[in-house]
Amino acid sequence: MSGRRFTQLITAVLYNCHFAGFFNGKIWKGKTKGVCVPGLNCYSCPGAAAACPLGSLQGALSKSAYKIPLYMLGTLLLFGILFGRVICGFLCPFGLIQELLHRIPFPKIGKSRATRAFSYLKYVILLVFVILIPVIKLVPGFCKYICPAGTLEAGIPLILLDRGLRSRIGWLFSWKVFVLALCILLCLLFYRGFCRFLCPLGAIYSLFNPVAFFGIRVDREKCTGCNACIRICPMDTGKAGDHECIHCGACRSVCPEGAIAYRGLPGTSGSHRVKAAGDRSDG
Ligand code: SF4
Ligand code: SF4
Numbered sequence: 001m002s003g004r005r006f007t008q009l010i011t012a013v014l015y016n017c018h019f020a021g022f023f024n025g026k027i028w029k030g031k032t033k034g035v036c037v038p039g040l041n042c043y044s045c046p047g048a049a050a051a052c053p054l055g056s057l058q059g060a061l062s063k064s065a066y067k068i069p070l071y072m073l074g075t076l077l078l079f080g081i082l083f084g085r086v087i088c089g090f091l092c093p094f095g096l097i098q099e100l101l102h103r104i105p106f107p108k109i110g111k112s113r114a115t116r117a118f119s120y121l122k123y124v125i126l127l128v129f130v131i132l133i134p135v136i137k138l139v140p141g142f143c144k145y146i147c148p149a150g151t152l153e154a155g156i157p158l159i160l161l162d163r164g165l166r167s168r169i170g171w172l173f174s175w176k177v178f179v180l181a182l183c184i185l186l187c188l189l190f191y192r193g194f195c196r197f198l199c200p201l202g203a204i205y206s207l208f209n210p211v212a213f214f215g216i217r218v219d220r221e222k223c224t225g226c227n228a229c230i231r232i233c234p235m236d237t238g239k240a241g242d243h244e245c246i247h248c249g250a251c252r253s254v255c256p257e258g259a260i261a262y263r264g265l266p267g268t269s270g271s272h273r274v275k276a277a278g279d280r281s282d283g
Contacts, residue, residue, distance in 0.1 A: 016047030022047050036075050038087045038091050039094070088202050102190075122202060196235060216245055224257055
């Protein structure tokens with residue numbers, strides 16, 4: 001098992017370490033629910049020990065009567081500046097689920113100009129469902145109408161564990177199951193289909209990728225621009241380390257110049273001047 005896969009698994013267990021919830025169907029509401037984990041993990045998952053940053057942001061926006069939710073913005077800023085989309089690649093249980101789904105034998109669609117264009121859809125979803133709908137309609141738009149992680153980790157388990165809830169299933173739950181099914185199909189066809197095209201949390205963290213303390217960086221003095229890194233990259237990156245990079249590290253082994261390293265991890269970046277590929281001026 002790779003170090004990244006191990007980290008993803010440990011993260012999923014730590015985020016959801018209220019194990020009793022998986023048996024009694026009760027959502028943990030203790031003090032730790034006042035803090036957010038960095039990755040997408042539904043607050044209402046019976047095992048969740050802390051809150052989801054995306055759900056908390058929508059909750060704060062929908063309840064704040066046009067006040068700026070400074071606590072949530074500060075939390076996202078801290079996570080973003082420290083890790084950027086390292087969170088997507090290492091610290092997101094739903095990212096792990098998507099990668100496992102993609103391993104199931106099924107027709108696959110590789111990346112292309114079209115997938116790169118669709119990767120910008122997640123910014124529209126961020127604007128409409130995470131910001132505008134909560135502020136204008138006072139409801140958490142993404143959690144309520146889209147989030148497949150919430151349906152998989154919370155909606156379905158709670159319905160299975162709580163008979164009382166089953167009698168109250170309505171059109172909204174049916175709609176969410178339909179969206180989840182579409183997202184599963186997306187992930188069977190495309191590597192991390194939800195992450196690449198739809199996830200607004202990835203969209204937020206992508207803004208920090210160029211400046212985040214941890215993450216993939218390219219030594220521009222070594223790089224010859226051969227693009228071997230981009231050919232092997234499963235995401236819609238234009239350059240290693242750009243806003244679409246989830247810092248999985250797959251490109252490090254194919255770079256013929258040894259130009260790709262992790263910044264922020266001792267012993268992986270060497271003594272050369274390193275700079276984000278997205279910041280390079282020499283293509
Ligand atoms: S650029 Fe490299 S580290 Fe980033 S997602 Fe692609 S393969 Fe992974
Ligand atoms: S980082 Fe390495 S693999 Fe990528 S373009 Fe530069 S030399 Fe080629």
